[in-house]
Amino acid sequence: MSYQKSQLRAQLLAGRKNLTPQARAEANAALVAQVCALARDKKVAAYSPLATEPGGPSFADTLYQVTRQLWLPVSGAHGQLSWATYQGEGSLRPGALGILEPTGPRRDNAVLNELDLIFTPALGVTPEGYRLGKGGGYYDRALATTATCTAVLLFDSEINADIPVEPHDRPVDIVITPSAVHYLRQ
Structure with missing residues (x-):
């Protein structure tokens, strides 16, 4: 199963890299509009996407403007995440994995139980x-003890029935693509 997941990860990452800048910008604009409508006035956890990831590099800034509170992950030792509030543009620094992270006081995963919605990354x-993540298990561990509603942002081509599922995998509640919002669980 690990080989199959590795192959799928490579294919999905290649698909993202092959998007034209215009196609990526259009998809991200549609995604962000849907996300903002869903997250407006809520307490939310999200992440800071890389340039090729759905939502784009300005995702956190845009989400910050419409939410009551925005928490972003901080990568820790042994595949653990902690969380800190996002304080706006310019408040992030590269973390241990090179991903932009907030620098303020941190809380453990228990904070996720106090939120209305969690956006998780996925390939x-x-x-x-x-979901198929990047393989580190960070989000599998973070989400294991919360019942808060979870959502992923994906490009339309990234819904894939061939993704293998393991016993520890937990499904997300909402899948957001540029063309639709799929409510899987209420």
């Missing part, structure tokens, strides 16, 4: 909502 998702 792909099954039609049932089982």
Whole structure:
């Protein structure tokens, strides 16, 4: 299964890199509009996408403007995440994995239980909502003890029935693509 996941990760990453700048910008604009409508006036956890990831590099800034509170992950030792509030443009610094992270006081995963919505990164998702991440297990561990509603942002081509599912995988509740919002669980 690990080989199959590695192959799928490579294919999905290649698909993202092959998007034209215009196609990526259009997809990100549609995604962000849908996300903002969903997250408006809520307490939310999200992430700071890389340039090729759905949502684009300005995702956190835009989300910050419409939410009541925005928490972003901080990568820690042994695949653990902690969380800090986002304080606006310019408040992020490269973290241990080179991903932009907030620098303020941190909380453990228990903070996720106090939120309304959690946006998690993914490379792909099954039609049932089982996500394929990058393989580090950070989000699998972070989400294991929360019942807060979870959502992923993906490009339309990244819903894939061939993604293998393991016993520890937890499905997301909402899948957001440029063309639709798929509510899988209420």
